[in-house]
Amino acid sequence: MANKLLEVKNLKQYFGPANNPIKAVDGISFEIYEGETLGLVGESGCGKSTTGRSIIRLYDITDGEILFKGKNVLDTKSRKEMKEFNREMQMIFQDPYASLNPRMTAGEIISEGFNIHGLYKNKQERQARVAELLEAVGLNREHANRYAHEFSGGQRQRIGIARALSLDPSFIIADEPISALDVSIQAQVVNLLKQLQKERNLTYLFIAHDLSMVKYISDRIAVMYRGKIVELGEANEIYHHPIHPYTKSLLSAVPLPDPMTERMRERIPYTHEEPGETATIHEVKPGHLVFGTQQQINKWK
Amino acid sequence: MTQSKQQFDKIAPEMFTIVGGRQGETEKLSDKTVSFWKEVFLRFSQNKLAIFGIVVLVIVTLMAIFVPIFSPYSYREQLGIYNAAPSAAHWFGTDDLGRDVFVRVWQGARISLFIGITAAVIDLVIGVLWGSISGLAGGRVDNIMMRIADVLSAVPYLLVVIILLVVLKPGLIPMIIALSVTGWINMARIVRGEVLSIKNQEYVLAARTLGASTWHLIKKHLIPNALGAILVTMTLTIPSAIFTEAFLSYLGLGVPAPMASWGTMASEGNKALTSAPWRLIFPALFISLTIFAFNAVGDGLRDALDPKLRK
Numbered sequence: 375m376a377n378k379l380l381e382v383k384n385l386k387q388y389f390g391p392a393n394n395p396i397k398a399v400d401g402i403s404f405e406i407y408e409g410e411t412l413g414l415v416g417e418s419g420c421g422k423s424t425t426g427r428s429i430i431r432l433y434d435i436t437d438g439e440i441l442f443k444g445k446n447v448l449d450t451k452s453r454k455e456m457k458e459f460n461r462e463m464q465m466i467f468q469d470p471y472a473s474l475n476p477r478m479t480a481g482e483i484i485s486e487g488f489n490i491h492g493l494y495k496n497k498q499e500r501q502a503r504v505a506e507l508l509e510a511v512g513l514n515r516e517h518a519n520r521y522a523h524e525f526s527g528g529q530r531q532r533i534g535i536a537r538a539l540s541l542d543p544s545f546i547i548a549d550e551p552i553s554a555l556d557v558s559i560q561a562q563v564v565n566l567l568k569q570l571q572k573e574r575n576l577t578y579l580f581i582a583h584d585l586s587m588v589k590y591i592s593d594r595i596a597v598m599y600r601g602k603i604v605e606l607g608e609a610n611e612i613y614h615h616p617i618h619p620y621t622k623s624l625l626s627a628v629p630l631p632d633p634m635t636e637r638m639r640e641r642i643p644y645t646h647e648e649p650g651e652t653a654t655i656h657e658v659k660p661g662h663l664v665f666g667t668q669q670q671i672n673k674w675k
Numbered sequence: 676m677t678q679s680k681q682q683f684d685k686i687a688p689e690m691f692t693i694v695g696g697r698q699g700e701t702e703k704l705s706d707k708t709v710s711f712w713k714e715v716f717l718r719f720s721q722n723k724l725a726i727f728g729i730v731v732l733v734i735v736t737l738m739a740i741f742v743p744i745f746s747p748y749s750y751r752e753q754l755g756i757y758n759a760a761p762s763a764a765h766w767f768g769t770d771d772l773g774r775d776v777f778v779r780v781w782q783g784a785r786i787s788l789f790i791g792i793t794a795a796v797i798d799l800v801i802g803v804l805w806g807s808i809s810g811l812a813g814g815r816v817d818n819i820m821m822r823i824a825d826v827l828s829a830v831p832y833l834l835v836v837i838i839l840l841v842v843l844k845p846g847l848i849p850m851i852i853a854l855s856v857t858g859w860i861n862m863a864r865i866v867r868g869e870v871l872s873i874k875n876q877e878y879v880l881a882a883r884t885l886g887a888s889t890w891h892l893i894k895k896h897l898i899p900n901a902l903g904a905i906l907v908t909m910t911l912t913i914p915s916a917i918f919t920e921a922f923l924s925y926l927g928l929g930v931p932a933p934m935a936s937w938g939t940m941a942s943e944g945n946k947a948l949t950s951a952p953w954r955l956i957f958p959a960l961f962i963s964l965t966i967f968a969f970n971a972v973g974d975g976l977r978d979a980l981d982p983k984l985r986k
Contacts, residue, residue, distance in 0.1 A: 432880055432883060432884065457886045460885060460886035461886075463884075464884060465880075465881065465884045467880065468877070472877040472878065473876075473878050473881055474878055475878040475899075476900070477711055477899040477900060478895075478899075483878075486885055486887075487885040487886075489891075490888075490891060491886065520708055521708065521709075521710065524708070534881070537885075540885075
C-alpha cells in the first residue's frame, strides 16, 4: 500500500461558547494515501468544509491530531515552518466569484504566492511561470493581464486551481470546487483536476455533496453526517454496498441520466437515529468502516 | 409511457458522430481589458450631476486660492464705504466695516475648505485605524473599541462640540479638534464593517493558505477593497464638517474677527438682512453650492463604485 500522506486523528472543531459549543466536526479520523483522491461527501452543514479548513489550519482546532508526512502540523509554530507547510498543502475554494480578489489581475492572483514566499524574483521568470500555470489549467497566457470579472465561472475556477498549483504542493484540498458551476463545466473542471493529478502526482481531498461526481473522481469515499464520518471505504464498495442508512439515503437521491430508470428510482428517506454512547467505528470488510453500535450494524446489514 | 419508451428507443448511439470540441476558440476574451478604477472613472464621468459637482469644487478651490492674492483689496482692509450694494468696483458689495465682500467670501472659502478637509482627513486617519484594528482583531478587542465609539456617539454631538469650543476658546484649531472628536466614529464603523466582510472572503482565506502575513493581507486585499467605501465616506464627511463649521460660526463660536469664514460672514450678514442682503446672500449661496457639490460628487462616486451596477 502507498504511504500515508495525511493522517487525521480524532479531529474536533467546536465553535461558540465552551459550555454549549456547536460541534461542527466531532471526532473524526481518517487517512489519505499518497496519490489517491479521498472524496468527502455529506449534506450542507455537516462539517465537510470545516474539516478541510481545519486541516489546512484556517481554524485553530479544538482537539485532535493532524499528521502530514508523519509530522504533526500543529507543532509547526515558527513562520518558516508554517511557510514550508503552506507550500505542501493548498486549497481550491468553492465560490469562483468570491475566491478571486476583484482588484487583481489573473497574473497577480496566480503570482501572489511567489511574492509571499520570495520566489521567482526575476520578472521574466515569473511571467514564464504564470504563463505555464495558465496553460496547465487550459487558459491562454494573454489572460494574465485580465481582471477576475472578465472571466466566466469555469475560467475563474481554473484560475483558482492555477493559484493552488503555484507553489507546487503535494496535497490539495478541493472544497466543493464544482458545486457553483453548471454541469458541462463541472465535467471540464473535474477532468482537469484528474489530469493534473496524473501529471503532478497530486493527492486530493475532494469535498462535495454530489455523490455521482465524487464517485467519478475518488478512489475512496468518506460520508459525513452531523460532524461525524459515518461510513468510509473504497468508492465502488460505498457505491454498490452501502451499509449505513444515511449513505443509502444519499445514494438514492442521485438522479439517473436514463429517463426510464429515473422514473423507477425510489428515494429512501433517512430518519435521524441517535448513534448512542457506545457507537464506534467497525470494520465490516477490509477497508470498509462504518460508524455505529454492533446491534445497529447487524440490523443495517 | 410505452409511447415515450418507443421514442427513446429510436435514439441510438450510432446516430451520433463525435465532431470534437472547439479548443482554444472558446477561451478567447474579446473585450479590451479595463481595470477596476478605469471602469469607475468611466461610470463616474457619465454622471452629469457629479461632473457638475467636480467643476463647482474646482472653481471654488481656484477662486479661494487666487482671489485673495490678486484682488486689489485685502479681506481686512476697511475701505470707508459702508454697506455698499454690489457694483463694478465691489462685485459682492461691502459690509458694515467697509470691507469688500467678494474678497471676504473667497478668504472665507479658504477657512471653510481648510476646516472641512482637515477635519475629514483627521476623521479618515483615526477612523480607518480604529475601524480596521477593531474589525481585524475581533472578539473582545472589537467589543471594547466599538463600545467606546458607541458611548461617544451617544452624547449629543452639538453639546460636545459647544462645550469643547467654550473650553478651548473659539479659533481655527479648536474648531478642527471639536469637529474631529466625534466625527471619526462614522468612518470607524464603516471601515470596521468593510473589514469584517472582506476578511472572511474566500480570496483572503486563499491568501492565508498561501502563507500571507497580516501586513500582506492589509496591503493587498483589505485596503484595495475597502478603498471605495472609505473614499465615499470621506467625500461625504467634508460637506458635513463645512456645514457644522458654518452652523457653529453662526452661533458665534466660529473663527474670531477679522478672520472670515462663510459661517461668521452669514452670521454678521444676518443682522443686515433687510438693509444689505448681499452680506448674507453671497456667503450662504457658496455654503449651499459647495455642500451640494460635495454631496453630488460623493453620490456619484458611490454609484460608480457599486459593484451591483456592474454589467
